[in-house]
Amino acid sequence: MFTDEMLIRCEELMREVCADFEVELREFNGEHDHVHLLVHYPPKVALSKLVNSLKGVSARMLRKEYSAHVRRCLWGGHFWSGSYFAGSVGGANRAVRRCPPDRRH
Template sequence: MNNVQSLNHTAWDCKYHLVWIPKYRKKILYGELRKYLGDVLRELASHKESKIHEGHLRGDHVHMLISIPPKYAFSQIVGYLKGKSAIHVARQYMGRQKNFTGLHFWARGYYVSTACHDEEVIRQYIKRHEEIDKKLDQLGLFK
Protein backbone atom coordinates (compact mmCIF):
# COMPACT_ATOMS: atom_id res chain seq x y z
CA MET A 1 0.00 0.00 0.00
CA ASN A 2 3.03 2.32 -0.13
CA ASN A 3 2.50 3.22 -3.82
CA VAL A 4 -1.18 4.08 -3.53
CA GLN A 5 -2.21 7.21 -5.38
CA SER A 6 -5.50 8.98 -5.08
CA LEU A 7 -8.07 11.00 -6.96
CA ASN A 8 -11.00 12.81 -5.35
CA HIS A 9 -12.97 9.67 -4.49
CA THR A 10 -10.60 6.87 -5.38
CA ALA A 11 -7.43 5.31 -4.03
CA TRP A 12 -5.57 3.23 -6.58
CA ASP A 13 -2.38 1.39 -7.48
CA CYS A 14 -2.87 0.29 -11.10
CA LYS A 15 0.39 -0.62 -12.83
CA TYR A 16 0.75 -2.36 -16.17
CA HIS A 17 3.59 -4.00 -18.06
CA LEU A 18 3.24 -2.72 -21.63
CA VAL A 19 5.11 -3.80 -24.78
CA TRP A 20 4.61 -2.70 -28.39
CA ILE A 21 6.59 -2.75 -31.62
CA PRO A 22 7.29 -0.50 -34.61
CA LYS A 23 5.57 -1.36 -37.88
CA TYR A 24 7.07 -4.51 -39.44
CA ARG A 25 9.26 -4.83 -36.31
CA LYS A 26 11.99 -2.78 -37.94
CA LYS A 27 15.03 -2.14 -35.75
CA ILE A 28 14.73 1.64 -35.87
CA LEU A 29 14.61 2.66 -32.22
CA TYR A 30 18.31 3.43 -31.78
CA GLY A 31 20.52 6.46 -31.55
CA GLU A 32 19.00 9.90 -31.39
CA LEU A 33 15.46 8.65 -31.97
CA ARG A 34 15.70 6.41 -28.91
CA LYS A 35 16.69 9.28 -26.61
CA TYR A 36 14.05 11.55 -28.10
CA LEU A 37 11.20 9.03 -27.79
CA GLY A 38 11.87 8.34 -24.12
CA ASP A 39 11.26 11.97 -23.21
CA VAL A 40 8.26 12.24 -25.54
CA LEU A 41 6.56 9.15 -24.06
CA ARG A 42 7.08 10.38 -20.48
CA GLU A 43 5.63 13.78 -21.35
CA LEU A 44 2.64 12.26 -23.17
CA ALA A 45 1.93 9.95 -20.22
CA SER A 46 1.90 12.93 -17.86
CA HIS A 47 -0.74 14.62 -20.06
CA LYS A 48 -3.11 11.79 -19.08
CA GLU A 49 -2.10 11.77 -15.40
CA SER A 50 -0.13 8.56 -15.97
CA LYS A 51 3.46 7.82 -14.98
CA ILE A 52 6.10 5.66 -16.60
CA HIS A 53 7.98 4.04 -13.70
CA GLU A 54 10.41 2.00 -15.82
CA GLY A 55 10.84 2.09 -19.53
CA HIS A 56 13.26 0.92 -22.15
CA LEU A 57 13.31 1.28 -25.91
CA ARG A 58 14.88 -1.77 -27.52
CA GLY A 59 15.84 -1.78 -31.18
CA ASP A 60 12.57 -3.37 -32.21
CA HIS A 61 10.15 -2.86 -29.31
CA VAL A 62 9.20 -0.67 -26.35
CA HIS A 63 8.93 -1.97 -22.76
CA MET A 64 7.42 0.01 -19.94
CA LEU A 65 5.93 -0.23 -16.48
CA ILE A 66 3.22 2.41 -16.39
CA SER A 67 0.61 3.45 -13.84
CA ILE A 68 -2.69 4.71 -15.22
CA PRO A 69 -5.55 6.20 -13.17
CA PRO A 70 -8.72 4.09 -13.21
CA LYS A 71 -10.70 6.97 -14.72
CA TYR A 72 -8.98 6.23 -18.07
CA ALA A 73 -9.41 3.10 -20.15
CA PHE A 74 -6.06 1.40 -20.67
CA SER A 75 -6.57 1.17 -24.43
CA GLN A 76 -7.28 4.91 -24.55
CA ILE A 77 -3.91 5.70 -22.98
CA VAL A 78 -2.00 3.28 -25.22
CA GLY A 79 -3.70 4.71 -28.32
CA TYR A 80 -2.82 8.21 -27.16
CA LEU A 81 0.85 7.32 -26.49
CA LYS A 82 1.31 5.50 -29.79
CA GLY A 83 -0.59 8.03 -31.89
CA LYS A 84 0.95 11.20 -30.52
CA SER A 85 4.48 9.75 -30.43
CA ALA A 86 4.12 8.70 -34.09
CA ILE A 87 3.15 12.28 -34.96
CA HIS A 88 6.21 13.56 -33.06
CA VAL A 89 8.45 11.16 -35.01
CA ALA A 90 6.89 12.20 -38.33
CA ARG A 91 7.47 15.87 -37.53
CA GLN A 92 10.94 15.51 -36.10
CA TYR A 93 12.50 12.84 -38.33
CA MET A 94 10.41 12.68 -41.50
CA GLY A 95 10.03 16.40 -42.08
CA ARG A 96 6.22 16.25 -42.12
CA GLN A 97 4.32 19.13 -40.55
CA LYS A 98 0.77 18.04 -41.46
CA ASN A 99 -1.18 15.47 -43.48
CA PHE A 100 -0.14 12.35 -41.60
CA THR A 101 -2.57 10.13 -43.52
CA GLY A 102 -1.01 6.83 -44.45
CA LEU A 103 1.98 7.12 -42.11
CA HIS A 104 2.28 4.18 -39.74
CA PHE A 105 5.18 4.16 -37.33
CA TRP A 106 3.86 1.69 -34.73
CA ALA A 107 2.22 -1.68 -35.37
CA ARG A 108 -1.47 -1.96 -34.44
CA GLY A 109 -1.30 -4.25 -31.42
CA TYR A 110 0.39 -4.33 -28.04
CA TYR A 111 0.98 -6.67 -25.09
CA VAL A 112 -0.21 -5.78 -21.62
CA SER A 113 -0.30 -7.51 -18.25
CA THR A 114 -1.18 -6.18 -14.83
CA ALA A 115 1.75 -5.74 -12.48
CA CYS A 116 0.25 -6.24 -9.06
CA HIS A 117 2.52 -8.40 -6.95
CA ASP A 118 5.29 -9.05 -9.47
CA GLU A 119 6.21 -5.40 -10.02
CA GLU A 120 9.80 -5.88 -8.88
CA VAL A 121 10.26 -8.82 -11.28
CA ILE A 122 9.07 -6.64 -14.18
CA ARG A 123 11.38 -3.80 -13.11
CA GLN A 124 14.35 -6.18 -13.08
CA TYR A 125 13.35 -7.62 -16.47
CA ILE A 126 13.28 -4.15 -18.05
CA LYS A 127 16.59 -3.16 -16.41
CA ARG A 128 18.23 -6.39 -17.63
CA HIS A 129 17.24 -5.47 -21.20
CA GLU A 130 18.79 -2.05 -20.67
CA GLU A 131 22.10 -3.63 -19.59
CA ILE A 132 22.11 -5.88 -22.65
CA ASP A 133 21.57 -2.86 -24.91
CA LYS A 134 24.46 -1.00 -23.28
CA LYS A 135 26.76 -3.94 -24.02
CA LEU A 136 25.55 -4.04 -27.63
CA ASP A 137 26.07 -0.27 -27.95
CA GLN A 138 29.65 -0.68 -26.69
CA LEU A 139 30.26 -3.31 -29.36
CA GLY A 140 28.91 -0.88 -31.98
CA LEU A 141 26.30 -3.29 -33.35
CA PHE A 142 23.39 -0.83 -33.53
CA LYS A 143 24.85 2.51 -34.55
Protein backbone atom coordinates in the same frame (compact mmCIF):
# COMPACT_ATOMS: atom_id res chain seq x y z
CA MET B 1 14.37 1.27 -36.67
CA PHE B 2 14.98 3.13 -33.41
CA THR B 3 18.33 4.78 -32.82
CA ASP B 4 19.42 5.54 -29.26
CA GLU B 5 18.61 9.21 -29.89
CA MET B 6 15.11 8.30 -31.09
CA LEU B 7 14.50 6.13 -28.02
CA ILE B 8 15.45 9.01 -25.74
CA ARG B 9 13.07 11.33 -27.61
CA CYS B 10 10.34 8.68 -27.61
CA GLU B 11 10.61 8.41 -23.82
CA GLU B 12 10.32 12.20 -23.46
CA LEU B 13 7.20 12.24 -25.65
CA MET B 14 5.62 9.34 -23.83
CA ARG B 15 6.30 10.94 -20.45
CA GLU B 16 4.45 14.06 -21.67
CA VAL B 17 1.46 11.99 -22.80
CA CYS B 18 1.41 10.13 -19.50
CA ALA B 19 1.46 13.42 -17.59
CA ASP B 20 -1.53 14.62 -19.62
CA PHE B 21 -3.42 11.47 -18.55
CA GLU B 22 -2.26 11.80 -14.92
CA VAL B 23 -0.34 8.56 -15.38
CA GLU B 24 3.13 7.86 -14.00
CA LEU B 25 5.64 6.40 -16.46
CA ARG B 26 7.82 4.50 -14.02
CA GLU B 27 10.16 2.78 -16.48
CA PHE B 28 10.86 3.00 -20.19
CA ASN B 29 13.18 0.95 -22.32
CA GLY B 30 13.35 -0.14 -25.90
CA GLU B 31 15.12 -2.05 -28.60
CA HIS B 32 15.53 -1.40 -32.31
CA ASP B 33 11.91 -2.29 -33.14
CA HIS B 34 9.79 -1.87 -30.00
CA VAL B 35 9.49 -0.22 -26.60
CA HIS B 36 8.49 -1.34 -23.11
CA LEU B 37 6.71 0.89 -20.62
CA LEU B 38 5.89 0.33 -16.99
CA VAL B 39 3.07 2.68 -16.06
CA HIS B 40 1.02 3.29 -12.95
CA TYR B 41 -2.40 4.56 -13.88
CA PRO B 42 -5.62 5.27 -12.01
CA PRO B 43 -8.80 3.29 -12.70
CA LYS B 44 -10.38 6.28 -14.46
CA VAL B 45 -7.87 5.93 -17.34
CA ALA B 46 -8.92 3.67 -20.21
CA LEU B 47 -5.79 1.76 -21.13
CA SER B 48 -6.76 1.61 -24.82
CA LYS B 49 -7.06 5.42 -24.96
CA LEU B 50 -3.71 5.86 -23.22
CA VAL B 51 -1.99 3.49 -25.64
CA ASN B 52 -3.67 5.16 -28.62
CA SER B 53 -2.37 8.55 -27.48
CA LEU B 54 1.11 7.23 -26.70
CA LYS B 55 1.38 5.71 -30.16
CA GLY B 56 -0.29 8.59 -32.00
CA VAL B 57 1.69 11.42 -30.44
CA SER B 58 5.02 9.61 -30.62
CA ALA B 59 4.44 8.57 -34.25
CA ARG B 60 3.57 12.12 -35.33
CA MET B 61 6.50 13.71 -33.56
CA LEU B 62 9.12 11.10 -34.42
CA ARG B 63 8.05 11.16 -38.09
CA LYS B 64 8.41 14.92 -38.05
CA GLU B 65 11.72 15.07 -36.19
CA TYR B 66 13.41 12.06 -37.84
CA SER B 67 11.62 12.03 -41.19
CA ALA B 68 14.45 10.75 -43.40
CA HIS B 69 15.23 7.85 -41.07
CA VAL B 70 11.60 6.97 -40.40
CA ARG B 71 10.60 6.88 -44.08
CA ARG B 72 13.14 4.11 -44.70
CA CYS B 73 11.77 1.96 -41.86
CA LEU B 74 7.97 2.14 -41.98
CA TRP B 75 5.87 -1.05 -41.99
CA GLY B 76 3.37 -0.54 -44.78
CA GLY B 77 3.26 3.19 -44.09
CA HIS B 78 2.61 2.71 -40.36
CA PHE B 79 4.97 3.79 -37.62
CA TRP B 80 3.61 1.44 -34.96
CA SER B 81 1.96 -1.94 -35.29
CA GLY B 82 -1.77 -1.86 -34.56
CA SER B 83 -1.31 -4.26 -31.66
CA TYR B 84 0.11 -3.94 -28.15
CA PHE B 85 0.60 -6.10 -25.10
CA ALA B 86 -0.52 -5.04 -21.64
CA GLY B 87 0.08 -7.08 -18.54
CA SER B 88 -0.49 -6.37 -14.87
CA VAL B 89 2.44 -6.70 -12.51
CA GLY B 90 0.38 -6.22 -9.36
CA GLY B 91 2.58 -7.34 -6.51
CA ALA B 92 5.62 -8.37 -8.57
CA ASN B 93 8.89 -7.02 -7.23
CA ARG B 94 11.14 -4.76 -9.32
CA ALA B 95 13.55 -7.57 -10.24
CA VAL B 96 10.74 -9.58 -11.83
CA ARG B 97 9.31 -6.75 -13.90
CA ARG B 98 12.53 -5.00 -14.93
CA CYS B 99 14.26 -5.54 -18.27
CA PRO B 100 17.99 -6.24 -18.19
CA PRO B 101 20.09 -3.06 -17.73
CA ASP B 102 21.59 -3.34 -21.23
CA ARG B 103 18.10 -2.87 -22.74
CA ARG B 104 17.09 0.18 -20.69
CA HIS B 105 17.29 3.73 -22.00
